[in-house]
Amino acid sequence: MNEIKVLLVSDHEQTLNFLKGVFSDFDNVESLTQKDLRTELDRISPDLIFLVESEKYSSVDLIDYIHSVNPDTPIVFIALTRDFDELRNITRAGVKDFFVTPDENTVIFGKRDVIIQSVIEEKKQREQVAITTESFKRGRGKILSFYSGKGGSGKTLLSTAFAQTLKLDSTAQVILVDLNFQFGGVETYLSIESNRSIADLLPVIQELNEIHIRNVAEKEMNSKLDVLLSPRDAAVVEVLPSEFVSKLLRTCRRSYDFVIVDLPTVFDEITFSALEESDKIFYVLNLDTPSISMLKQVETLFQRLGIETKERMELLLNEVGRENEIAPKDIKNILSYPIAYKIPRDIKGVQNHINKSEPFRKSPTDKKLIPFTKSVKKWVGQILE
Numbered sequence: 116m117n118e119i120k121v122l123l124v125s126d127h128e129q130t131l132n133f134l135k136g137v138f139s140d141f142d143n144v145e146s147l148t149q150k151d152l153r154t155e156l157d158r159i160s161p162d163l164i165f166l167v168e169s170e171k172y173s174s175v176d177l178i179d180y181i182h183s184v185n186p187d188t189p190i191v192f193i194a195l196t197r198d199f200d201e202l203r204n205i206t207r208a209g210v211k212d213f214f215v216t217p218d219e220n221t222v223i224f225g226k227r228d229v230i231i232q233s234v235i236e237e238k239k240q241r242e243q244v245a246i247t248t249e250s251f252k253r254g255r256g257k258i259l260s261f262y263s264g265k266g267g268s269g270k271t272l273l274s275t276a277f278a279q280t281l282k283l284d285s286t287a288q289v290i291l292v293d294l295n296f297q298f299g300g301v302e303t304y305l306s307i308e309s310n311r312s313i314a315d316l317l318p319v320i321q322e323l324n325e326i327h328i329r330n331v332a333e334k335e336m337n338s339k340l341d342v343l344l345s346p347r348d349a350a351v352v353e354v355l356p357s358e359f360v361s362k363l364l365r366t367c368r369r370s371y372d373f374v375i376v377d378l379p380t381v382f383d384e385i386t387f388s389a390l391e392e393s394d395k396i397f398y399v400l401n402l403d404t405p406s407i408s409m410l411k412q413v414e415t416l417f418q419r420l421g422i423e424t425k426e427r428m429e430l431l432l433n434e435v436g437r438e439n440e441i442a443p444k445d446i447k448n449i450l451s452y453p454i455a456y457k458i459p460r461d462i463k464g465v466q467n468h469i470n471k472s473e474p475f476r477k478s479p480t481d482k483k484l485i486p487f488t489k490s491v492k493k494w495v496g497q498i499l500e
């Protein structure tokens with residue numbers, strides 16, 4: 116039974132453990148508390164949700180919220196009390212089924228497979244409809260963020276080269292988002308001059324859709340990569356509504372296959388929200404002691420803020436070369452994160468491009484790539500496999 120992803124939402128431990136038992140033979144089961152639902156639901160995007168009644172949160176509000184994020188995801192409601200008025204409201208809000216625990220625990224076990232089967236059927240039907248109406252595939256792009264606690268480690272250089280390569284070497288729809296609100300950066304590596312920026316989305320953030328994004332995005336000339344540029348204005352940060360970044364990235368994800376995010380070194384609400392939304396965080400790491408101790412500090416901060424790194428954060432070793440203080444193989448003994456890729460130090464090649472304001476890639480059949488770009492191309496190739 117690996118076909119569907121089940122999400123259990125509960126802050127009632129006993130019921131959560133019971134439900135985990137119900138799905139013990141499933142591979143794809145995640146659990147969350149009601150508190151984390153708002154930040155995590157969009158990323159997890161489950162096929163079926165078991166929502167347990169909570170003392171702290173209104174069940175109807177939670178159901179409405181789930182419908183607003185994932186309108187197609189069926190919800191099974193597990194009530195802790197037999198309150199008929201409440202159950203009527205729940206049914207009205209739109210749930211697939213409901214049970215009262217612990218009275219109906221055996222019924223839950225008994226009906227499990229019927230529920231699963233119907234969820235699979237409905238999912239298949241939706242996909243069929245989507246294929247015939249050609250809206251298939253949109254809606255679940257990947258958000259990949261480039262982050263590091265250290266400035267100058269190569270975040271912007273790598274995220275731009277990565278996004279451009281991904282666009283040129285595949286048929287995927289790709290957008291690069293520069294979240295360095297204060298200073299920007301991607302425009303220099305891509306030689307784009309424009310007054311348009313992410314800040315132009317501020318007035319429409321409440322009803323933000325794909326068309327707004329495509330209107331504000333610039334196109335990189337060679338690759339036709341869509342780019343959302345930074346306003347390069349610290350004052351914008353001050354008027355940014357707190358949900359701006361998550362709304363922006365979720366909307367991008369619905370209309371692009373890959374959303375590549377370049378983050379600043381500073382750790383603020385913008386960086387925090389972007390990291391929360393990300394499917395993958397590529398932590399750009401140089402092979403020296405200051406970079407490693409900075410990563411250790413970032414790690415502590417992530418833990419304190421509850422940013423999950425397991426199966427999400429990977430190390431992108433940058434400026435790898437003979438003169439490194441630490442060898443890549445020693446990293447495995449110091450840090451537990453998987454290594455996404457090793458990018459060589461290529462001072463001559465990189466400088467040359469930057470000085471001439473020339474993008475690293477121009478066409479899918481580029482000849483004579485510099486070692487830096489070759490390495491990015493190989494890495495992207497592996498991801499696309």
Ligand SMILES: Nc1ncnc2c1ncn2[C@@H]1O[C@H](COP(=O)(O)OP(=O)(O)O)[C@@H](O)[C@H]1O
Binds near residue numbers: 434435460469
């Ligand atoms: N692999 C590399 N080879 C050569 N130079 C590099 C490499 N990675 C980064 N650099 C240099 O470091 C500079 C800073 O990179 P940048 O991406 O702007 O850092 P960040 O965004 O992390 O602050 C680049 O302009 C480039 O000169």
Ligand SMILES: [Mg+2]
Binds near residue numbers: 270271295300379
């Ligand atoms: Mg940068």
